[in-house]
Amino acid sequence: MKITGVLGTVVLCGALAGVAGCSNPTGKSWAITYEVTGQDNGTLAKVGYANSPDRYQDEIAQQSVQGPVGVPWKQDVVVAAGQKAEITATPTGGLTLTCRILLDAQKELARATSPGPGQPVSCAKTTDS
Template identity: 45%
Template sequence: MSARSTACCVTPLVVGVLALLGLFATVRFSGDLGKAWAITYTAQAPGSAPYEVTYQDTKGRYPWEDTGIRRHTDPGTTGDWRREVVMADGKKARVTVTPAKGAVATCTILLDAHKTLATATSPAPGRPAVCEAAVGP
């Protein structure tokens, strides 16, 4: 086989491999793979009595990371409460605010600190306010 015929066969192979690598890099590093959302939870309960806030987030954002839901509790909260977290695409954002006996609580879930995804108020004094929303497009 001559050098010219070898170059003729190798060149399309090299071009094909480079095209596949470019396609892989585009998919691997594009924003469509591993979408995550900035979520802001807020909670309020009037008065000075402490209340409890339970909320969830995800540790990772990419499919090869742990994107399982993690739950957190802030007991003994007073005043206005706010937490910014990351949620992987397709998960549910959730916050529960349990007020003191006789008090009413409110909660809100915001997407990118601006768009309201959910808001709720305690159905009765002493009962929790629960906000929940699917995260994604």
């Protein structure tokens, strides 16, 4: 019985020490969907986007996908609360692109259209804390 009490105390202290090492101990994060579309279903030369590799850390990692990548393009990620969700896509050829950032695959947080054919497009939105 005494061993169980000591073991429970050790486990509790270890758990608290582990939480103290987290910058986001609650794991509050957002389900984000990045979308890129174009008028002629062309291809992308490159797509760069942000995600949180660990929902318990307040950090963002930049991911990059080299093309050719087909349009439309979509990626589901997790972004820690209070961090910036962002995407940049570069078309091949003279394609005009539109990007969107969606919360829970439904609510539009950001939308942008490239300034002209063949130009990159970028969307960004800082998530709520």
